[in-house]
Amino acid sequence: xxxxxxxxxxxxxxxxxxxxxxxxxxxxxxxAAQPERFVEAEDSAADVVLYDIEDAVAPKDKARALKNVTxxxxxxxxxxxxxxxxxxxxxxxxxxxxxxxxTHELNGPHHNGxxxxxxxxxxxxxxxxNETAARLPxxxxxxxxxxxxxxxxxxSIAAARGTFRLAFGVxxxxxxxxxxxxxxxLAYARSQFTIASKAAMLPSPIDGPTQGTISKxxxxxxxxxxxxxxxxxxxxxxxxxxxxxxxxxxxxxxxxWAHDFLAEFEAAGGQIRNGSDLPRLARSNGIxxxxxxxxxxxxxxxxxxxx
Numbered sequence: 400x401x402x403x404x405x406x407x408x409x410x411x412x413x414x415x416x417x418x419x420x421x422x423x424x425x426x427x428x429x430x431a432a433q434p435e436r437f438v439e440a441e442d443s444a445a446d447v448v449l450y451d452i453e454d455a456v457a458p459k460d461k462a463r464a465l466k467n468v469t470x471x472x473x474x475x476x477x478x479x480x481x482x483x484x485x486x487x488x489x490x491x492x493x494x495x496x497x498x499x500x501x502t503h504e505l506n507g508p509h510h511n512g513x514x515x516x517x518x519x520x521x522x523x524x525x526x527x528x529n530e531t532a533a534r535l536p537x538x539x540x541x542x543x544x545x546x547x548x549x550x551x552x553x554x555s556i557a558a559a560r561g562t563f564r565l566a567f568g569v570x571x572x573x574x575x576x577x578x579x580x581x582x583x584x585l586a587y588a589r590s591q592f593t594i595a596s597k598a599a600m601l602p603s604p605i606d607g608p609t610q611g612t613i614s615k616x617x618x619x620x621x622x623x624x625x626x627x628x629x630x631x632x633x634x635x636x637x638x639x640x641x642x643x644x645x646x647x648x649x650x651x652x653x654x655x656w657a658h659d660f661l662a663e664f665e666a667a668g669g670q671i672r673n674g675s676d677l678p679r680l681a682r683s684n685g686i687x688x689x690x691x692x693x694x695x696x697x698x699x700x701x702x703x704x705x706x
Contacts, residue, residue, distance in 0.1 A: 414441035415448045415478030416515050420539055421564065421602035422692055423447045424647040425640040426518075426633050428481065428608070430455040431464035437471055441478075443637035444644055448478040452493065453520045454571075461489050465496055472500040475512035481543070484521030485530055494534040501538055514538060518566060523549040525559040532561030539563035541605065544592070545571035553591050557599035565592050566633065569607025582623050593628030605631035612638045621646025649690045654697040657683035 418424070427445035429436050431452045440448045450471070452464045461483070468480055480497060483489040502513030516539035519531050528542050540561050544553060545568030557565055567589065569580070578584045592604040606629040609620030621643050624632050632643050649657075660683045664676070671677060690697065 413477045415476060416446070418446040418693065420447060420479075420516055422630070422689070424631055424693075425643040426479075426566075426605055426631055427637060427640055428455065428633060428635055431468050431480075432456045432460040434467040434471065437467075437476070439637055441476070444641040445634065445637065446631075446640075446644065447516075449481050449518060449633075450478055451481045452489075453481045453483045462492070465489075465493060469496055469500055472502075472513045477502060477512050477515050479516045479518060479541075480514060481518040481520060482531075484519065485527035487521075490531075494531060498535055501535065516541065516563070518543050520568070521545055521549070521571075522556055524552055525555050528556065528559040528561040541566050543568050546575045547572075550588055550591060553595040554598065557595040557601055562599070562601065564602050564605060564631075565596050566605035566631070567592050567607050567629075572607075582626075586627070589624075589627040589629070597628075603628055603630035605629065605633060608633040608635045609639070609643075610635070612636060614642055617642040618646050648693055648695055649686045651698060651700055653686050654690055654695075655699055657686040658697060658699075661687075 412418070416423070423446035425445045426447045426449050427440055427443060428449050428451045429440040431450045432455070437450075450468045452461060452468060456464045468478075471478075480493075482493040482497070497514050497517070500513040502515060514535075517531070517535060518541040519528060520543050522528060522542040522544050523546060528540055531540055532538070541564045542556050542559070542562045543566045544550060544556060549556065550572070553565070556562060569585065572578070572588065573580060573585075578588075589606070596602065596604050606620075606624035606627075609617050609632070611617075617639055621632060624630075625647060630647055632647060634640050634643055660679055664680065671680075687697075
C-alpha cells in the first residue's frame, strides 16, 4: 500500500484518469500523432490515459502530436502525457505548451479539462525531474527510468522533490544493457525500483508493457510485476487494460484471507500474539483498503470455509 504521507493526486474521476494516480494500475499509452484513437482510449478500462508524444512519435510528427494533445485538452478533455526526455530538442516545447493546460480540480483556468500529470522519458538524474517540475509546477511527474545510468541513480531519482512515482522502461533498458526479457534477467532491476520507491516513500512503481492481447500472457505479465512489488503497468492497447486491472487488483481469494484473518484476530482478543501478527495485520488491512479504494466488492468464494 502507498504510504499515507506521500503526495496523492486526488481528482474528480474522468475518462483521462479514473483512479487516483498513486493507485492507478493500467497506464494506457496512446500515440498522440493519431488523434482518432483518443476517444477509444478514453472509453477503455484504463485507469490512466497517457498521451504519448515521445517514443511512439517520429521526429517529423512531434509538433503535430503535441498540438493534437493541447487541442484535446482545450476541448475539455483530461489526461496524462508522456513527454520527451530532458535535454532532447523537444523537451522545451513540450513543457512550454503543456504548462498552459495545467488543470487543478478546484481552480485554474482549465478546470474542465487539461493536463493531470506527465511521464518524463529517459530520466537519468534528479535534474531531469526537477527542471521539469520547475516548468510544470504542481504537476505530478512519473520518472520513467530506461537506462543503466538511470538505474544506477534510481535512489536519488526517487528522492528528487519532483518525483511522484517511478516507472520502468523495460524495452529501452534491455536495448541499453543487452539483457534478456526473462523475469530472472530483469529481477535485479525490478527490485531496485521497488526498494527505491519504498525508501523514498513513493507509491509502488509502474512496470513496462506486455506485448499482445493474449490473456494468459497479460496475466503472467501482471503477476510478474506484482511479485516484484509493482502495482501499475504500462499498456499498449485498450484491449489490455481490463486484464491488467484485474491482475493488479486484490483477488477474491486475497480478500477472503484478509477478512478471515481480521475476524480471527478480533475473536482472539485483538492483541498481538506473536511476531507474525503485525505483518499479517498490515497485509490484511492493506488488501481491504486497496480494494475499497478501487471499488472492488468482496464476495466470499462459494468453496471457501467461512470462519
